Amino acid sequence: MNFRLKIWRQKNRQLPGKLADYKVNDISPDTSFLEMLDILNEDLLQAGEEPVAFDSDCREGICGTCSLTVNGEAHGPDHPGAVCELYMRKFRDGDTITIEPFRVGAFPIVKDLVIDRSALDRIVQAGGFVSARAGSAPEANSIPVPKQDADLAMEAAACIGCGACAAACPNGSAMLFTAAKVSHLSFLPHGRPERDRRVLKMVQVMDAQGFGNCTNTYECEAVCPAEISASFISKLNREHGRAQLRRCMGE
Numbered sequence: 001m002n003f004r005l006k007i008w009r010q011k012n013r014q015l016p017g018k019l020a021d022y023k024v025n026d027i028s029p030d031t032s033f034l035e036m037l038d039i040l041n042e043d044l045l046q047a048g049e050e051p052v053a054f055d056s057d058c059r060e061g062i063c064g065t066c067s068l069t070v071n072g073e074a075h076g077p078d079h080p081g082a083v084c085e086l087y088m089r090k091f092r093d094g095d096t097i098t099i100e101p102f103r104v105g106a107f108p109i110v111k112d113l114v115i116d117r118s119a120l121d122r123i124v125q126a127g128g129f130v131s132a133r134a135g136s137a138p139e140a141n142s143i144p145v146p147k148q149d150a151d152l153a154m155e156a157a158a159c160i161g162c163g164a165c166a167a168a169c170p171n172g173s174a175m176l177f178t179a180a181k182v183s184h185l186s187f188l189p190h191g192r193p194e195r196d197r198r199v200l201k202m203v204q205v206m207d208a209q210g211f212g213n214c215t216n217t218y219e220c221e222a223v224c225p226a227e228i229s230a231s232f233i234s235k236l237n238r239e240h241g242r243a244q245l246r247r248c249m250g251e
Helices: 033-046 118-127 147-157 164-168 175-186 195-208 219-223 231-248
Strands: 003-009 018-024 068-070 096-101 109-111
Touching (some): 018 033, 118 175, 147 175, 164 219, 175 219, 195 231
Antiparallel strands (some): 003 018, 068 096
């Protein structure tokens, strides 16, 4: 399979960038998208040109590092899944593929397709730690947790922090990410001692990082590799409203 690639090239966040044209030929349909970029970079190095910078780590849809927009879609057209799980058989021979970094104001471009997603780390850091003892594994039945709550907590905890939700949102909102991080602890007894402080602080930092607000377009849910439901945003709003009310009442 042969492809024409239009790839965003930008030396650093201070300089302007532009789309550059490249061609890759004889690509197997079973080649992953990132492997295709590896092949392109090998060709560029052999030609004495600078390779395209992009992020990757596990390449198994676990780490969330491979944050790319492919033909206008966060993580590309094969949902659910990260771009590292996208294979070239999803495209047609001769296709033109446009590859860009995630376009979110809170994710400045470092170089080419590499972005700085540390704003998400700062939201998580604002949540702090749980005070529940975690030094040794307790007996499984010593803390009863309703199965529905346990299932919801596990679903929320599946978030890999890739930032696709913000990239797909027309407002650049990180509400789904923050909702997942708040919800997976608020469903469990271990997270309840810091419940109010956690949600207030995380939402405050989320706003301070420059993310937009949720207007229920559901684009976040559509592109999430972990298939996290947008209903967790409602959970976040309830947790935040409850914490604000308790703070106003001096509890």
